[in-house]
Amino acid sequence: MNDGALIGSTGQPAGQRAGRRTAGWHSGLSRDPSDLRDQIYTPTLRLLSPEADPGGFAAAACPADGCPSYPIRNQGDAGTCVGQALANLIDIHRRRANVANADPVSPQMLYLMARRIEGRETSADTGVQSLRSAVKGFYHFGCCPDRMWPDPVAQAAADDLPSEVERFKSARGVTLGAYYRVRPILNDYHNALVEADGILVSAEIHAGWQDDAVSAFSVASADRRGRIPVSSRGLGAHAFVILGYTSEGFLVLNSWGADWGGFRDRPGIALWKYEDWARNVMDAWVLRLGVPAPEAFQYSVGDQGISFGGADIRAGSTACHQLLGHFAHLDDGVHVERGSYATSRDYVAQTTDRLRKRSKRDRKPVLLSVSGSLMGMKDAFDFEARRRQCVEDICDMYPYAVLWCNDLIESATPVLTHLFSTAVQRVGPHSDRLNAExxxxxxxxxxxxWREIERAARTAGRHVTKGTDGAAAEIFDRFAAARTPLHLVIEGAGALLMAEYLESLNSDTGNAAENRRRKKLAERFHAAVASIDLIAPVMEAPRFQSAFGPLIRGLSVLKPGRATLWVPTRPFEERLSIDHYAGSMLDLVLYSFQGRPRDARLVGMSRQRSGIAQLCGAGGALQGLRIGPIRPRVPGRRRYEYHEVSINLACHTMILRHLARIGEAGAKQ
Known part of the structure; x- marks a missing residue:
């Protein structure tokens, strides 16, 4: 049988022998590292039966087709036991919930997403390091049907498989609602089995798991058949599902095919004795599936389920599937291809190709945002996921976010926080010299x-030659070619990235062919841009004027009212602070990080400080640029944090409503 094959849903007879696990198998599993964020399963006071042998598994075969009434997978020699076990548990939950047409889910996707979470090569077949990785992978990406993402052998034999975009889109239909770590306490396990229908478990296994007693075709005596005998010869770590319990031990559903098991004449299921469990168990998790809720994007999603969040920033991570196909994640100027929020050039190409191929009637304008609000990655992703629904509701556009400097910010924040504390210790929290210190x-x-931020902007934003352009430059070029209006929202330091791109388009490379290519790209980009909103850009006026001037002037001639600069009002700006620093983030960047003189100004400061308004009038270098005010969300406070500028709710709402009016005007033409 092919690796990862499923018995019981394919019409294959339950008694057909499947390939047994061989010595070449290796799971790579180890114990989950300690994580204080883990939520621990707490048992209830409900009455427990002496035995929990789930009713849905009572019969060895379905009357209709002679197949087992539960999933039996066979991983063969592949080290995919974690994906196989989690897939079994998900299928069990879906069958319990009587999900209509519940196709078996893909263990291959679960396995590969676990490896992605761990930052490992997804093409390798050397196992997953921990159960937590698989659970987190399922949380972030969901899971598509097995027929859409089969094992490598089946993929090689298939004629037509869906693209990864289609797989990930389908995976949103099967997601994780909540998950809890189960302590190795017998009572906790018993309660969890009664309440949660199954437990995902890892353990050290031994030669007893390969004994003839646990063969579905065993000739062992009745008191041994289907019971895993204890052995001192270890085989390594393995993952599986516990389905129930008896007075002797736990009922294990394995992924070694239909010829393994045989407890109470059921293939795939064996009895794991309590003494064996106590000696060898490693980790365990219970879960509940999420209810598909496409209308719930206005609610923030944390690691332990959906919960309402009114704050601007939340600590919990948002599941990746909430924004799949709507973001690019760059670090040091290149795509982050591993981890919870992985993207690649290929993913971007698949997204823009799908947009371009839509019929004119179905093609939506794109709202392309470039982050730069100086938030860490998790906070920025959470904000973009919540903004996505607002974009779709208010202005009916396709939102896409380029998250490019947030990892750098996340790594620098603890260091800067420590330095702030050092300054306070030196001069005191109320000293007149505290800002200077x-x-x-x-x-x-x-x-x-800041040099790293600027270097990342150059690496990502510049063109080099065809096929080797920066990751962000390629994103902007591809969206410009998607045959749909492009609305730009550039936040804070995102102006650095967009400036690199615009300057690159207009630079003279000394190569005639390359110059022609860039000229064509520039013409296409300028033609595609239907509006631009810049929120407190971290840039001085001369460069801002040089980089953005041509685009702004072009918009003002062809599409008046389409270019807006959003800056804090002077009273709001005077109350901005960062911890003990009585100034805005722009002040700290300009006077400390960049070491500029005190009379230097950034465009993102209030219009009174920046003096930018004089360039926006008739005949000015930024003619046609409107200046919009950013006001505090809650007026009357003595101090405000800088993120209340960069992710100001009122500002973003005004932008979206203005874009909605632009869309309505375009529809009437």
Missing amino acids: IEKVTAGIGRAF
Whole structure:
């Protein structure tokens, strides 16, 4: 049988022999590392029966087709036991819920997403390091049907398989609602089995798991058949599902095919004695599936389920599937291809190709946002996921976010926080010299941090030659070619990335062919851009004027009212602070990180400080640029944090409503 094959849903007879696991198999499993964020399963006081042998598994075969009434997978020699076990548990939950047409889910997807979470090569077949990785992978990506993402052998034999975009889109229909770690306490296991229908378990296994007693065709005596005998010869770590319990031990559903098991004449299921469990168990998790809720994007989603969040920033991570196909994640100027929020050039190409191939009637304008709000990756992703529904509801556009500097910010924040504390210890929290001291102690680290931001912008935003352009440059070029209006929202430091791109389009490379290519790309991009909104850009006026001036002037001539600069009002700006620093993030960047003189100004400061308004009038270098005010969400406070500028709810709502009016005007033409 092919690796990862499923018995019981394919019409294959339950008694047909399947390939047994061989010595070449290796799971790569180890114990889950400690994580204080884990939620622990707490048993209830419900009455427990002496035995929990789930009713749905009472019969060895379905009357209709002679197949087992439960999933039996066979991983063969592949080290995919974690994916196989989690797939079994998901299928069990779906069958219990009587999901209509519940196709078996893909263990291959679960396995590969676990490896992606661990930052390992997804093409390798050397196992997964921990159960937590598989659970997190399922949380972030969901799971598609097995027929859409089969094992490698079946993929090689298939004529037509769906694209990864289609797989991930389908995976949103089967997601994780909540999950809890189960302590190795017998009572907790018994309660969890009664309440949660099954437990995902890892354990050290031994030669007893390969004994003839656990063959579905065993000739062993009745008191041994289907019972795993204890052995001192270890085989390594393995993952499986516990389905129930008896007075002797736990009922295990394995992924070694239909010829393994035989407990109470049921293939795939064996009895794991309590003494064996106590000696060898490693980790265990219970879960509940999420209810498909496409209308629930206005609710923030944390690691333990859906919960309402009114704050601007939440600590919990948002599941990746909430934004799949709607974001690119860059770090150091290149795509982050591993981890919870992985993307690639190929993913971007698949997204833009799908947009371009839509009929004119079905093609939506694209709202392309470039982050730069100085949030960490999890906070930025959470914000974009919540904004997505607002974009679709208010202005009916296709939202896409480029998250490019958030990992750098996340890594620098603890260091800067420590330096702030150092400054406070030196001069005191109420000293008149505190601002100057903070700028002094953060200058060295701050300069290095800002150089990394600027380098990442250059790496990602610049064109080189066809096929080797920066990751962000390729994103902007592809969306410009998608044959749909492009609305740009550039936040904070995102202006650096977009400036690199625009300057690259207009630069003279000394190569005639390359110059022609860039000229064509520039013409296409300028023609595609239908509007631009810049929120507190971290850039001085001369460069801003040079980089953005041509685009702004072009919009003002062809589409008046389409270019807006959003900056804080002067009273709001005066109350911005960062911890003990009585100034905005722009002040800290300009005077500490960049070491600029005190009379220097950034475009993203209030219009009174920046003086940018004089360039926006008739005949000015930024003619046609409107200036919109950003006001505090909650007026009257003495101090405001800088994120209340960059992700200001009122500002973003005004932008979306303005874009909705643009869309309505375009529809009437």
